[in-house]
Amino acid sequence: MSLAAEAYVSQIAAADPWPENATLYQPLKEDQILLSDCASSLAVQAYLRMCRLPVRVRCRPNAEYMSPSGKVPFIHVGNQVVSELGPIVQFTKAKGHSLSDGLDEVQRAEMKAYMELVNNMLLTAELYIQWCDENTVAEITWPRYSSPYSWPLNHILAYQKQWEVKRKMAAIGWAGKSLAQVYEDVSQCCQALSQRLGTQPYFFNKQPTELDALVFGHLFTILTTQLTSNELSEKIRTYGNLLSFCRRVEQNFFEEHGGDSDAGASPRFPKSPSLI
Amino acid sequence: MAAPMELSCWGGDWGLPSVHTDSLVVLAYAKFAGAKLTIEPVDWTWKTLTGTVPSLHCEGIMVTEPVQILNFLRKGRHNADYELTAKQGADTMAYIALLQEKLQPALLHTFWVDAENYANLTRPWFASRSPFPLNFFLPSRLASAALSRILLTKGESPLHSITDVEAKIYSEAKECLNLLSYRLGSSQYFFGSTPASLDAFVFGYIAPLHKAILPSGQLQQHLKQLSNLCQFCDAVLNNYFGDGAPGSPTASQDSVDANLQKLTQLVNKESNLIEKMDDNLRSSPRRADPKPSPLPERGTPHQRDPTPQQILLTRVFQEVNICTTS
Numbered sequence: 001m002s003l004a005a006e007a008y009v010s011q012i013a014a015a016d017p018w019p020e021n022a023t024l025y026q027p028l029k030e031d032q033i034l035l036s037d038c039a040s041s042l043a044v045q046a047y048l049r050m051c052r053l054p055v056r057v058r059c060r061p062n063a064e065y066m067s068p069s070g071k072v073p074f075i076h077v078g079n080q081v082v083s084e085l086g087p088i089v090q091f092t093k094a095k096g097h098s099l100s101d102g103l104d105e106v107q108r109a110e111m112k113a114y115m116e117l118v119n120n121m122l123l124t125a126e127l128y129i130q131w132c133d134e135n136t137v138a139e140i141t142w143p144r145y146s147s148p149y150s151w152p153l154n155h156i157l158a159y160q161k162q163w164e165v166k167r168k169m170a171a172i173g174w175a176g177k178s179l180a181q182v183y184e185d186v187s188q189c190c191q192a193l194s195q196r197l198g199t200q201p202y203f204f205n206k207q208p209t210e211l212d213a214l215v216f217g218h219l220f221t222i223l224t225t226q227l228t229s230n231e232l233s234e235k236i237r238t239y240g241n242l243l244s245f246c247r248r249v250e251q252n253f254f255e256e257h258g259g260d261s262d263a264g265a266s267p268r269f270p271k272s273p274s275l276i
Numbered sequence: 277m278a279a280p281m282e283l284s285c286w287g288g289d290w291g292l293p294s295v296h297t298d299s300l301v302v303l304a305y306a307k308f309a310g311a312k313l314t315i316e317p318v319d320w321t322w323k324t325l326t327g328t329v330p331s332l333h334c335e336g337i338m339v340t341e342p343v344q345i346l347n348f349l350r351k352g353r354h355n356a357d358y359e360l361t362a363k364q365g366a367d368t369m370a371y372i373a374l375l376q377e378k379l380q381p382a383l384l385h386t387f388w389v390d391a392e393n394y395a396n397l398t399r400p401w402f403a404s405r406s407p408f409p410l411n412f413f414l415p416s417r418l419a420s421a422a423l424s425r426i427l428l429t430k431g432e433s434p435l436h437s438i439t440d441v442e443a444k445i446y447s448e449a450k451e452c453l454n455l456l457s458y459r460l461g462s463s464q465y466f467f468g469s470t471p472a473s474l475d476a477f478v479f480g481y482i483a484p485l486h487k488a489i490l491p492s493g494q495l496q497q498h499l500k501q502l503s504n505l506c507q508f509c510d511a512v513l514n515n516y517f518g519d520g521a522p523g524s525p526t527a528s529q530d531s532v533d534a535n536l537q538k539l540t541q542l543v544n545k546e547s548n549l550i551e552k553m554d555d556n557l558r559s560s561p562r563r564a565d566p567k568p569s570p571l572p573e574r575g576t577p578h579q580r581d582p583t584p585q586q587i588l589l590t591r592v593f594q595e596v597n598i599c600t601t602s
Contacts, residue, residue, distance in 0.1 A: 105458040106459055106461070108455070109455035110367065110459070112374060112451075112455055113367070113370035113371045113373065113374040113455070114370045116370070116373040116374040116376075116377040116378065117369055117370040117374075119373075120373035120376060120377055121373065167428055171425040171428040171429060172425070172429060173341065188369070189369070191366070192366035192370065195363050195365070196363060196366045196367070196370075198363070
C-alpha cells in the first residue's frame, strides 16, 4: 500500500462503520487455490472473525488479477479494496477495530517479530514446496494453478509464476536448499512458535491478536491440506500445544458460525481429515 | 577446539571491523563466544568475485551464511547463547526474521541503490578494495544484486519500479528500528548483561548505518534519534573490538586508504556540482547578459563567461593539494 493510500485510509475510512456487505475474494477453493494463498486467506478470515467483523467469502478464478497488489486475499469494504493481512490490519484499526491495543510496546515488538518469523519461514517454505519441488509442481501446483485458463495461456501463466517464485528464492538464498533443509527450517520455526506459546491459550495469553490469526492460518492449512507427502504436516504434529491451539481457534471462531449462510468461509476442506 | 578456523570476510573501515553486515554478524558472534578466528579479508583479491562472503574454513570444511556459521561455531562449543532459555531462543529467531524482512531491504537501498550514497561512498569503497580490473564492475554487480533482491522480495508484480517500493521499505525499516529500541529498553544487551547471537545480528545490521558517513541518510537520521541503539553499538565496539579494531589487520593501510577515499569523495562531489552548474547554465535564461536578445546567432554564455566552472575547478585543485600534503 502506498503512503498516499495509507493516509487516505487512515483519514477517510475511519469515518464509515464496517458495512454488512464486506466481501473477501480468494481463488476457487476446490480446484485452484494453492497452499500459500489458502493459508493467507484463512489468516485474514481468522483475523476478521477475531475482530467480530462479518465478511462474505467469494471465490473468483481471477482473484489474483483483481487484487490491487497482485496477491490474494483482498477485501472489498464499502468503496475500498485492501489486500494482504498487514494492510487489512491497519485498515480495520483505522475503523476502530484492533486486537493489539492492549499490548505494551515491548509486546507489540515481539508480536511483529513473530509475525515476520511466520512470513519468513512458513510462507517461504510453502512457496518453495509448491513451486520448487518437482513432484509437487507436477502433481498439484501446475494443474491447479493453470486450471481456469485454456491453452496456451495455462502454460504461459504457470511458467511465469514459477519463474518469478524461483527468482525470489534465488535472491533470498533458498534456491540451493534441499527439500530436507526446508522441512528442517519449518520444524525450527514450529519449535520457536511452540516455545513462545507454552501453555497459554493464545500467544499473548487470553486475548487473540493478529499473530494468532496468522499462525492459525498457516498451521491449519498445512495440517488439513493433502500434499504429495505428509512430511510437512508431520513436522507440526510433533508439537501438541500448536495442535490444540489450532483446535481452540477453530472452535472459538469458526464452528459457532457453522450454520450460517457463509458456510463457505469455514476452513474445513472437503477432503481434509479432521484435525486431531 | 584446537582446529584453526579461518574466516574470509570484507575488511574493516569507518571504525568497524568490517563494513559488510553478514561479516560483522559473524565477527561479533565469534567475539561474544570467545572463538578464535583467523581473519582473511577478501579485499584486493579475486575472492571478491568468486568467493562467498563471509565463509568459514575449518579442516577442509567450508561453511557460508551467517546462520550456518553460527550453528557451526555452536557445535564447536563456542556458544554465546548457552544461558538463554528456550523462549529466549525462540525470540532470537523471531527478531532475526524481523531484521531480515523489515530492515535489510532499506539497508540495501541506503548503501547500494540510493544514487548519492552509492556514488560517493559505496562504489568508491568497494572499487578501492577490489583488484584491477574487478574494480570497474564488481561494485555495479553488487549493486544490481541488491536492487533485484529488494524488488523481488518487496515489489508487487513482475513489472515494478524501485520508486514504488522506496517509501514502503523505509517506513517499515523505521518501524523496525523503533521496535528494536523498545525491545532493548535500558538494558545493555538484548538478553541482560551478556551478549548473545541476537546482539550479534542487531549489531551487524545497524553498526554500518551508525558509523558510515552517508551523504543522504534518512534512515541514519532516524537511528541517531534512538539513542539506546547507538549506545548499544558503541558498547559492542568498545567492549569487544576496542583494541584498534582487531578484525582488520590492515590498520596502517586503512589510514592511507581513508585519505584516498576522502579525495575520491571530494572529487566526486565537485564534479557533481560542476555538472549541476553546467545544467543550470544551459537551462537558465541568459541573465548575465546585459542586453537579453532573442537572436540565436549570439555566442553561447559558456564561451563568454566560463567563470563558475573555472572557480570550481581551481577549488578542486586546491583541495586536492591540501589533501595530498596533509
